[in-house]
Amino acid sequence: xxxxxxxxxxxxGRGEFIRLALEEAGAKYTDVARSSSGMPKMMRLMQDRGxxxxxxxxxxxxxxxxxxxxxxxxxxxxxxxxxxxxxxEGGRLWAHQLQLTIADxxxxxxxxxxxxxxxxxxxxxxxxxxxxxxxxxxxxxxKYFGYFExxxxxxxxxxLIGARITYPDLSxxxxxxxxxxxxxNAMKKLMRTHPNVVALAGRVAxxxxxxxxxxxxxxxxxxxxxxxxxxxxxxxx
Amino acid sequence: xxxxxxxxxxxxGRGEFIRLALEEAGAKYTDVARSSSGMPKMMRLMQDRGxxxxxxxxxxxxxxxxxxxxxxxxxxxxxxxxxxxxxxEGGRLWAHQLQLTIADxxxxxxxxxxxxxxxxxxxxxxxxxxxxxxxxxxxxxxKYFGYFExxxxxxxxxxLIGARITYPDLSxxxxxxxxxxxxxNAMKKLMRTHPNVVALAGRVAxxxxxxxxxxxxxxxxxxxxxxxxxxxxxxxx
Numbered sequence: 444x445x446x447x448x449x450x451x452x453x454x455x456g457r458g459e460f461i462r463l464a465l466e467e468a469g470a471k472y473t474d475v476a477r478s479s480s481g482m483p484k485m486m487r488l489m490q491d492r493g494x495x496x497x498x499x500x501x502x503x504x505x506x507x508x509x510x511x512x513x514x515x516x517x518x519x520x521x522x523x524x525x526x527x528x529x530x531x532e533g534g535r536l537w538a539h540q541l542q543l544t545i546a547d548x549x550x551x552x553x554x555x556x557x558x559x560x561x562x563x564x565x566x567x568x569x570x571x572x573x574x575x576x577x578x579x580x581x582x583x584x585x586k587y588f589g590y591f592e593x594x595x596x597x598x599x600x601x602x603l604i605g606a607r608i609t610y611p612d613l614s615x616x617x618x619x620x621x622x623x624x625x626x627x628n629a630m631k632k633l634m635r636t637h638p639n640v641v642a643l644a645g646r647v648a649x650x651x652x653x654x655x656x657x658x659x660x661x662x663x664x665x666x667x668x669x670x671x672x673x674x675x676x677x678x679x680x
Numbered sequence: 681x682x683x684x685x686x687x688x689x690x691x692x693g694r695g696e697f698i699r700l701a702l703e704e705a706g707a708k709y710t711d712v713a714r715s716s717s718g719m720p721k722m723m724r725l726m727q728d729r730g731x732x733x734x735x736x737x738x739x740x741x742x743x744x745x746x747x748x749x750x751x752x753x754x755x756x757x758x759x760x761x762x763x764x765x766x767x768x769e770g771g772r773l774w775a776h777q778l779q780l781t782i783a784d785x786x787x788x789x790x791x792x793x794x795x796x797x798x799x800x801x802x803x804x805x806x807x808x809x810x811x812x813x814x815x816x817x818x819x820x821x822x823k824y825f826g827y828f829e830x831x832x833x834x835x836x837x838x839x840l841i842g843a844r845i846t847y848p849d850l851s852x853x854x855x856x857x858x859x860x861x862x863x864x865n866a867m868k869k870l871m872r873t874h875p876n877v878v879a880l881a882g883r884v885a886x887x888x889x890x891x892x893x894x895x896x897x898x899x900x901x902x903x904x905x906x907x908x909x910x911x912x913x914x915x916x917x
Contacts, residue, residue, distance in 0.1 A: 533746050
């Protein structure tokens with residue numbers, strides 16, 4: 444039975460981390476909310492008061508009878524099934540730990556344009572966003588990138604966990620792509636100082652199924668409704 | 681071999697979610713950084729460039745040869761071992777999904793006092809914090825609490841996952857305790873409108889081992905260095 448992914452149809456957002464895993468594995472899946480009448484179906488599932496495991500928010504995955512929410516949790520489930528996770532428990536926990544650290548980065552990157560509240564428009568918090576983005580780019584992004592750079596500079600570290608690709612590699616590619624979209628100026632320096640992170644992102648982008656996915660219409664373009672938004676005022680030259 | 685928990689010694693913070701699970705289970709553990717020479721030991725482990733699974737940040741747990749970081753990941757590992765998680769895969773994913781939703785709440789609650797940046801002092805972002813806290817209390821906290829209230833209002837839901845306690849119950853207790861400390865005024869209303877959440881928190885607090893833990897010196901007091909901070913200006917009457 445194909446997997447059913449439920450996520451907002453017009454953004455990459457958090458759903459993209461799931462899409463990349465499904466695409467890399469060549470798994471059969473439907474991106475439900477992007478099909479006709481998919482959005483009402485997603486909303487019905489979300490509001491189903493009788494569901495035993497209701498999601499707090501998208502993305503969620505339907506796999507047989509299971510409904511699983513929270514991006515990292517979905518990848519925890521999919522990892523072994525898509526052959527994108529280590530086989531032993533210690534390795535799976537390590538992959539999940541990396542994914543949760545990426546999730547923390549994603550939240551911080553998002554909050555640069557919505558520091559005060561996700562309930563206000565960007566224009567209502569632009570001044571604070573400028574300050575938040577500047578500090579994020581100065582302190583936080585280099586700290587996270589430095590962490591991954593260290594992991595990737597270890598001997599034999601073609602991917603984050605040794606020689607084989609796992610799901611956190613796909614997610615690391617995605618945050619590099621997102622940062623390049625949102626902060627092209629700041630990323631010039633970050634890319635120079637983190638060559639192994641850049642090389643990893645390149646290796647992921649070159650994998651045949653990912654390459655084909657990125658060139659397809661299934662890959663939604665970055666835009667200013669997603670996590671990574673390009674607001675020139677947040678990325679001065 | 682006893683578990684070794686590594687976390688900042690002077691705050692509840694994210695480490696508290698682990699402490700509560702270990703305490704409820706009556707597990708043997710050392711809270712390493714709170715022992716003499718524990719802090720240097722924690723810093724050495726964190727900065728060990730040779731570690732195969734280095735944490736990005738505390739908390740982390742040492743269990744035999746494994747070093748596991750990220751709060752929810754540690755609970756994923758401990759859950760079955762402490763008999764605080766369902767036995768089947770679907771149940772474990774559901775417990776983890778709830779924990780990750782609680783982690784999202786924790787981050788949002790923290791950011792009320794540091795909306796612009798964790799790298800600035802509260803005093804440098806007090807104006808923004810007032811606005812952030814007001815919107816968090818008006819929109820976000822009720823949305824999360826409403827979600828858990830719905831789960832706990834289902835038939836037979838003595839705990840979040842049916843009749844038996846699991847680790848997300850302990851974490852839900854902790855966020856209720858934290859919110860009562862940080863926002864006593866706003867919580868008066870939230871407690872009234874979410875009676876099942878309040879009852880769950882009470883049931884957890886009344887469990888013999890938790891009761892004894894909360895009364896012990898092992899329970900660090902809430903303070904203004906942690907996640908939940910009481911700043912009267914963020915909780916107007």
